[in-house]
Amino acid sequence: MDYPLIVDIFFLLLATLAVVSGWRVFCTDSMVRASFFLLVSFIAVGVIMILLTAEYLGVAMFFMMAVEMMVMAIFMVMFMMNPAGLNPMMMVHQHKFSIAAGVAIFVVLGGVALLSEFPDNPLPADLDPVASLGNELLGDSMLIFESAGIVLLTTMIGVVVLSSHRGRYGAAEEGSMPPGLEPGGDPAGMPEEGDEGGHHHCH
Amino acid sequence: MIVNELILPVILVTIVLVVGAYLVAVIDGMIAAALGTPQRGGAWLAPLTQGAWLLTQQANATEAPDWRAWRLAPALYLALAATGLAVVPFSPTLIPTDLVTSVVLWGSVEALATVVIFLHGWSANTLLALIGAYRYVALGLSYILISMFVLIGVALPAESLQFSQVVASQEGLWNVIRQPLGLPLFLIVGLGMTFWGPFNLADSRDLAGGTASTVSGPSRLVWELARAAMLVAFSGVAASAFLGGWLGPWLPGPLWVMLKMLGVLAVLLLLGRLLPRVQPERCVTLMWVVLLPLSFVDLIWAGVEALL
Amino acid sequence: MAVSWLSRLAAQSSVPVFPVRGIQGEAALHRLTLTPGVELVDSPRHASILLVAGGVPPDQHDALRRVHDQLPNPFATLWYRSEPLAELASATRVDDPDALPGTLMTAHQELMRGKRGSSPRLLPDEPPNPWEGLGDDGHGGEGMMGGVPYGRPMAMNMHDDIRDGLTLDSLTVTLGPFLPMLPPGLGAKVTLQGDLVQSWITQHAPYPIALESVFLEAREHPVPIAELELARARYHLQRLAFALRLAGLERLALESLRLAQGLSPDSRLEGLRRRLTRCGFFRLTTTGRGWLDETLARRVGGVAARAAGLEEDLRSQDAAYGRLKFTPVVQSDGDTNARWCQTLAEIEQSLQLARQAEREGLYSETTEAIETPRGPWGEQRPGDASGVIDDLLPGLEWDEAMTTLASLDLAAVSEWPQDVTQELGEAPGDGADAAEERRA
Amino acid sequence: MTLATLLLLAAALIGIGFYGALSQQSFVMLMMGLELILNGVMLAAVAFWALSGAGAPEGQLLTIVVMAVMAIEMAMGFALVVAVFRTKQADVTEGITGLKH
Secondary structure, rough: OOOOOOOOOHHHHHHHHHHHHHHHHHOOOHHHHHHHHHHHHHHHHHHHHHHOOOHHHHHHHHHHHHHHHHHHHHHHHHOOOOHOOOOOOOOOOOOOHHHHHHHHHHHHHHHHHHHOOOOOOOOOOOOHHHHHHHHHHHHHOHHHHHHHHHHHHHHHHHHHHHHHHHHHHHOOOOOOOOOOOOOOOOOOOOOOOOOOOOHHOOO | OOHHHHHHHHHHHHHHHHHHHHHHHHHHHHHHHOOOOOOOOOOOOOHHHHHHHHHHHHOOOOOOOOOOHHHHHHHHHHHHHHHHHOOOOOOOOOOOOOOOOHHHHHHHHHHHHHHEEEEEEEHHHOHHHHHHHHHHHHHHHHHHHHHHHEEEEHHHHHHOHHHHHHHOOOOOOOOOHHHOOHHHHHHHHHHHHHHHHHHHHOOHHHHHOOHOOOOHHHHHHHHHHHHHHHHHHHHHHHHHOOOOOOOOOOOHHHHHHHHHHHHHHHHHHOOOOOOOOOOOOHHHHHHHHHHHHHHHHHHHHHHHHHOO | HHHHHHHHHOOOOOOEEEEEEEEHHHHHHHHOOOOOEEOOOOOOHHHEEEEEEOOHHHHHHHHHHHHHHHOOOOOEEEEEEEEOOOOOOOOOEEHHHHHHHHHHHHHHHHHOOOOOOOOOOOOOOOOOOOOOOOOOOOOOOOOOOOOOOOOOOOOOOOOOOOOOOOOOOOEEEEOOOOOOOOOOOOOOEEEEEEOOOEEEEEOOOOOOOOOOOOHHHHOOOEEEHHHHHHHHHHHHHHHHHHHHHHHHOOOHHHHHHHHHHHOOOEEEEEEEHHHHHHHHHHHHHOOOOOOOOOHHHHOOOOOOHHHOOOOOHHHOHHHHHHHHOOOOOOOOOOOOOEEEEEEEEHHHHHHHHHHHHHHHHOOOOOOEEEOOEEEOOOOOOOOOOOHHHHOOOOEHHHHHHHHHHHOOOOOEOOOOOOOHHHOOOOEEEEOOHHHHHHHH | HHHHHHHHHHHHHHHHHHHHHHHHHHHHHHHHHHHHHHHHHHHHHHHHHHHHOOOOOHHHHHHHHHHHHHHHHHHHHHHHHHHHHHHOOOEHHOOHHHOOO
């Protein structure tokens, strides 16, 4: 299948972007930056998918990965608050072995890609990718899927709300008591009983 | 072909975005004046003079910011607003980007907006901006969920994820009547994702401007412009998803879309001036315990209607 | 000339002013809020003019210099009833509140037209904590993240979680004394976990507030009750306006200020109260947090005490008030919400007392113990109560903490009345009040 | 944009992902390596679907499944990190020697 020149140019730019940002993930000094570099890599691949007319997948990639990377960045900040990566860090082990493994895998897979013969069966012209995906995914059972999805989400929210009493905003100790440092010991990282006379909690 | 597919949409989106953002500032100024804010000079000139002042002001620095992200975030937010506006169909033929999954694309604009707003607050490396960024992230997920459920509701009768099909499916009856819960929910999400008025938790007064608290000069201008532009893009999506887009008697389609967008904008800006800022804790509860279940009800309503 | 065209346009914009609220500067700022063409902004980065309103004690001049240097170029400074810093010899000083808006606008226009140079930087532009990293990666060379490349340790989880079961790293910062959300002069060292206040240590007490002169006169000789009560209502309305602005209700804040400005015994509060209730101020913005127990409430005194159910009001000891059948209004809850309900109720009560007293021409009788809007003034003036927030704010989210702070009136009462005339000269500046500030 | 170039790009992403997953000390960074590998896998799947599989719907389906796997991987991974962090106060791979606690 032949693509117009402009598509090829776009593809080249996006491929470079995807690889460079994918590589930057592991050599930036802040984890928040790392997760957003990964997001850029995902977005570049998503746009390539749209160029390949997988329009649903490409766009789904944007929003799935945006939320996922956002959560990832927040988890980083949860474990180490580090605005703007103020305190940079280098956290690498077995460096040489990893580089060798990465290069080896690239060479093997790249060799397979270049040397093997794949059938040349481009998309039929009358194919509607989104509809075909929807039919394959859900078939005729769309209603069942959708109601099951909503029920599941409701259950999740309900469980979170119930298990944390008033969630993030109230007495939540019962729902999220961490285990003790030794079996049967006091919970880790929890305040001592009785300090911080807690009228502002109970009011 | 290039003219029709590339240049024309870009020009259209740019013009609507710039004019729209200017109108947002003008309408907001007019509402403020009507509600008693003392003002000198006309509402039409005020945004221009304000913009000119920001252009003459120097951009400042903070201690060790993430320069790239800090300078890029306002531009990225503006780009997201442009992407959002690009999926709005202005007439059956005049559609900047007629992607078959344009409803999902709008969803990803909302998701990426969360990332960009977080970056804007995080990269400044100051306390108040960082708190603003956290707050938006804590709420962003609930905005995305509610908006996706509501938009799936309008996609069901259209049997398509394409905004032009969604508009076409409202030929007989607009979605605002067919799914009465949809538009109010969507408007609340809109105030949330542009952090405007009652849901302005990211750039709020108690944070001295939140994510924008340490930004000055041209980058602040771009950020404020982007916020207004996002409001414009949102009103475009709301007009096509619920108010029948280009449909309407007498007037040409694009004019109808613009009028409906103006209507949505006026409602949003008025709400923004009338309501107090919702406390973050209450906002989280409101989103997850009240509005999200309501969006399920809206979706089930839409599904049952589509089956009948 | 595109540039001159741009600057001509910029000169016409409303003047963005960042106010540094010093000792006795509030009254002028209330007037500025209602002035068209002047916009009071919350961040020095958003301003073209730094307005130092009122005196700043010498030990806070360093903080003032830092705020000064935060304004982006080009900017000017204006000193209202305040002695300019020694480095800024040519700075403009204004003492007349009526001339203030005009001077602000002229300064902004001259700045934009290039007729006035930008104020010079006062502090050297070097990082407060220079880079001290070791090694290629700058991680400080002490283990994976133990280094201090910017002279500060990495935020670590040093305190235990106190509210929500989510353990985040905590961050300690110093706030104030010119942060616009805090009472003027309040400085604190705050540890935050996410947006949750984990500890709050007040370092500078807020500046003493100046009451209207009628309260000080009431300590010396009987004064008309109507005048006293109107001044009281005005004081509360101005505090309400601050909280409403903080809550994003600009229009109601302005309404409240306008009401305060034109206050007469015939003024009515019903309109404002109705609009406040309708827009959901009590349901969406104020919290049921910030609860004061009896001891703390008594320490703060005034509205806060009565909102916590203490029927303490020196007015009930005054025979003239007795003739007006005065009984103190009280609430029971003692939280932020109750304090605002109490404030509104007291404004209404004051207006009603003023109406009655004006009809009957009543004068206050007791002079040794009067109830100021800030609290009881018996043996001594109401003192600084900012110590209570150290116990009150931990465990609240930032927004709740700010809402709570706005609802509390903590500053001591100054020995000088508001709007000291020119004869008293420099008094509201660095001299007398600064000494008092240190005593407080 | 041919099948070979697309697969080459996918191979590069997978290679970088492997490097990351093997070399990083932090759990979260390790997960990023895995996600980058899956990114390459998805690209390869879509490339085959579009250029070699004649639009068989299974190609797209595979990508959707991979996306779901990524979401689950992240949720499980974070649950694990949080659990380990709470017991051991460590978030690096070398901080734990066995998972039996």
